Amino acid sequence: MDKQKLAAKIIKEMGGKENIIQNWHCITRLRFNVTSNNEVNIDNIKALDGVLGAQFQSGQFQVIIGNQVAEVHAEISNILGTGENNQLPSAKKQNGNIIERIFDVISGIFTPILPAIVGGGLLKGLLALFIAVNLLSEQSSTYEILHFISDAPFHFLPFLIAFSAAKKFNTDASLSVALAGILMYPKIMEYAAGTEVDSLSFLGLPIPMNSYASSVIPIILGVWLLSYIYKGADKIVPRSLRIIFVPLLSLVITAPFMLMFIAPLGSYAGIYLDTFFSGMFDIAGPIAGLLMGGLMPLIVITGMHYAFFPGTFASFDKYGYDIMLLPMNFVANLAQAGATLGVLLKTKNKKMKQLSFSTFIPALFGITEPAIYGVTMKLKKPFYASLIGGAVGGGIYGTFAVKTTAFTVPGIMSIPTYIFSGNNLLYALIGVIASFSVALLVTVLLGFEDEDSPLEEKTSSNDKAIIEKDVTINIPSPITGKVMPLESVPDQTFADGLVGKGLAIEPVGDTVYAPFSGKVTTVVPSKHAIGITSDDGVELLIHVGLETVNLNGEGFALNVEVDDDIQLGDKLLTFDLHALKKQNVSIITPIIITNSPHFLDVIATSKKQVTACDDKLIMLIK
Incomplete structure (x- = not known):
C-alpha cells in the first residue's frame, strides 16, 4: 500500500486535521481522539485499501491497519505535525462524562502515591501493636523516630499529591510542589495553630489562616488552576522571557487565589464530605454498613472507591480515624478470603484447588483481585457468597462504629490499626470473623459448577x-x-x-x-x-x-x-x-x-x- 496516500485519505475522511485532537497507535490499529464524531465518515474509511476495519470504542476512533500500523501512523503524524505527545496544540478538548472524568482524575492522582501512603499506614499500625504489647514506649526516642517516619507521608500529603497531580493535569511539577509548600508554609501553620491571627490581608482581601496538613482537595484544585494559568502565561509571554516570567506569573497569580478561595473551599468540602458520611453512619449505621460492606467489591472493581479518598483523609485529619472506606474494605476483603477458602475445600478440580489456594493467601492480606477474577467471580456463586459475608461484617461494623486509625492495606496486617478506645478492636475482630465465616459457609452450602477434571481436547x-x-x-x-x-x-x-x-x-x-x-x-x-x-x-x-x-x-x-x-x-x-x-x-x-x-x-x-x-x-x- 502507499502509506502516505492512505494516511492522507484517512485524515480527509475523519473531517480533516481540525477535527483531530490526538493520534497514537497500538500494535494493530490507529487511535484518535476527535472533536466531533459526526465529522468522521466511517464507511468511506472502511472501504480504503489497506484498512481492515474502523470503529468508535472507549471514547476513541480506531482504524484497524494490521502489522503495518506503525508506518501508517508515522505518515499521519507527519501530515498532522503532531508533537511528542501526538497531540495537536490547537485542537479542542474532548468532552466526556463529568462523573467519569472526576473518577479518572482522582484515580490518576492517588494511584502513583499509594506506596508511600500504605507504607506509612502499615508502620502506624505496627507501632500501635508494639505499644499494646509493651515492646515500645511512647516516651522512647525509638518510638518517636518511627512515628516521624510513619506520619510524614500523611502530614506532608499535599506534596505527594502535588507531584502526582502535576502529571495528571500536564503542568509543571516544580511549581505544583511549590504550591504545596505554600499551603504547608511554617508561618501559616503557626497562625492556624494559634488564635491570635485568623487571617491576613492581601490587596484588601482576607486570606484565612488554615492548616492544610494531610489535606487533599485544596492542593488538587490548586494544581488544576495552575495548569490553566501556566498555559495562559506561556502563550502571552515572549519566548525569550518565558524561563523567567512564566514561573513568576504562575506563582503570583495562582498562589493568592488558591489561599483566598480554592484552599478554604477545598478544606470545607472535605469537612462536609466527612460530615455527610459520618452522619450517614450515625443515623443508619447498621444499614449503611451492610450496604457498603456488601457492595464494596463492586465499588472497587469499578474504581469508584477513589471518590471516597478525600473524605477518608479528611476524617483522619479531623478525628484521627476512619469508619467507612477502610473498615468496609477490611470486611469485604476477608469475605473474599472466606469464599476462596470455601472453593478450596469444595472443589474437586486439581487446577482450581491450586488456584484457590494461591489466591487465598493474598486475599487474607488484603490483595483480593486474584481471588475475585481467578476464583469467586469466575464461579459466580462464591462471589455472591462474598457479597453476603461482606454485608454481614459491614452491618456489624456499622452497628458498633468500628474505627481504624491509619491508612493501610485492609487485610489481617491492618488489625493493629483497630486498637482504639473501648472495645473497638474486639468489635473489629468479631466483624471480620463473621464476614469470613459467613462467606465460607455460604460458598460451601450454595456450591458452584465444578469440573471433575480438566476438559480434554475434542478431535474428530x-x-x-x-x-x-x-x-x-x-x-x-x-x-x-x-x-x-x-x-x-x-x-x-x-x-x-x-x-x-x-x-x-x-x-x-x-x-x-x-x-x-x-x-x-x-x-x-x-x-x-x-x-x-x-x-x-x-x-x-x-x-x-x-x-x-x-x-x-x-x-x-x-x-x-x-x-x-x-x-x-x-x-x-x-x-x-x-x-x-x-x-x-x-x-x-x-x-x-x-x-x-x-x-x-x-x-x-x-x-x-x-x-x-x-x-x-x-x-x-x-
Missing part, C-alpha cells in the same frame, strides 16, 4: 488422521488463565477476526512466555502487546488486555526486544495484574495467528483453563 477422526500425517503445528499457551472464544471478546476488531483467527485468555498470572522457538518481530512502546514468529513461520500476536494502550506502558515490563531469538518458555513480558485491574481496564488477552490465511485451518483448544507452556492452545493445519 479427520483431525486425528491429519495429526498422524504430521501436517499440524501445535502452539502451547503463552499465558496461564481462563480460555475464551475469540468471538466473545468485547472488541469487534478481534471478535470479527479482522486481525486473524485465535482465541483469548483471561490471565491469572503475570507473565507471557514464548510458546515456541523463533524470533521477536514486533513490540510497541506501550509494552502491552508483542508479535513473535516461530521457526515454522507462525506469526503470533499476544495482546495483553483491551485498551491497555492507554496506560502508556504503566504496569508492563518487556523482557525482549525486536529481532531477539526466543526459545520455548522464555519470558517475553510481565504485567502487574493488580495494577491493571485498578486502572479499570479489561485484562482479556487476545492471542491471534496474524497469518491465519497461510494455514488450512486454525483450531482452538476446548479446554476452559490452560497453563502456560504446558497446555496446547492452538493447532494449525498446514
